[in-house]
Amino acid sequence: xxxxxxxxxxxxxxxxxxxxxxxxxxxxxxxxxxxxxxxxxxxxxxxxxxxxxxxxxxxxxxxxxxxxxxxxxxxxxxxxxxxxxxxxxxxxxxxxxxxxxxxxxxxxxxxxxxxxx
Amino acid sequence: xxxxxxxxxxxxxxxxxxxxxxxxxxxxxxxxxxxxxxxxxxxxxxxxxxxxxxxxxxxxxxxxxxxxxxxxxxxxxxxxxxxxxxxxxxxxxxxxxxxxxxxxxxxx
Numbered sequence: 050x051x052x053x054x055x056x057x058x059x060x061x062x063x064x065x066x067x068x069x070x071x072x073x074x075x076x077x078x079x080x081x082x083x084x085x086x087x088x089x090x091x092x093x094x095x096x097x098x099x100x101x102x103x104x105x106x107x108x109x110x111x112x113x114x115x116x117x118x119x120x121x122x123x124x125x126x127x128x129x130x131x132x133x134x135x136x137x138x139x140x141x142x143x144x145x146x147x148x149x150x151x152x153x154x155x156x157x158x159x160x161x162x163x164x165x166x
Numbered sequence: 167x168x169x170x171x172x173x174x175x176x177x178x179x180x181x182x183x184x185x186x187x188x189x190x191x192x193x194x195x196x197x198x199x200x201x202x203x204x205x206x207x208x209x210x211x212x213x214x215x216x217x218x219x220x221x222x223x224x225x226x227x228x229x230x231x232x233x234x235x236x237x238x239x240x241x242x243x244x245x246x247x248x249x250x251x252x253x254x255x256x257x258x259x260x261x262x263x264x265x266x267x268x269x270x271x272x273x274x
Binding site (some may be wrong): 050053055080089090091092094097099105114137139141143146153154156157158159160 | 197199206213214252254260265270
């Protein structure tokens with residue numbers, strides 16, 4: 050099973066709302082990732098968790114707050130977002146820890162389409 | 167310039183072969199990847215090639231790697247309408263560098 054699931058599929062929120070995106074994998078992978086993708090563009094890395102610890106933050110604004118409660122779950126908490134944050138948010142996972150130079154193959158979820166009004 | 171470059175569009179007739187090309191500048195990665203993205207969907211891993219290989223074949227997909235020229239290609243044999251999508255090449259280890267994506271349109 051190479052499935053990464055994400056909920057919700059679509060989310061519409063106002064600039065004053067607080068919401069969360071959820072990602073889950075049951076492949077025993079030890080690294081999990083959040084990406085942001087604008088239309089017709091490649092994904093941009095936001096965060097990497099390796100063995101449940103945050104290993105990379107690509108200078109993402111603090112209105113995005115990641116959380117890794119356990120090795121299977123990854124959340125992205127959203128607060129006070131701007132309209133330009135509207136995008137497809139993709140979660141991915143890979144077998145290895147992700148914090149070394151070893152190679153990982155990343156498997157992506159279907160994404161959450163976020164619209165900020 | 168960008169680390170990974172791809173042509174942006176490819177139009178192919180159904181049943182023909184498609185070839186999507188990618189060039190990169192940093193050759194330090196162990197693997198290079200091809201991902202497919204259909205409209206409104208996430209990225210689907212199609213195939214990958216280890217950097218010490220020249221070719222990998224997987225059913226209708228053939229990946230060629232020219233390390234000297236830093237050129238990667240994906241050939242899709244007998245292209246079908248379901249192959250219409252954006253194809254991204256990527257290199258890297260845990261931090262992937264993606265190309266801009268090639269939009270493949272299959273016409274009847």
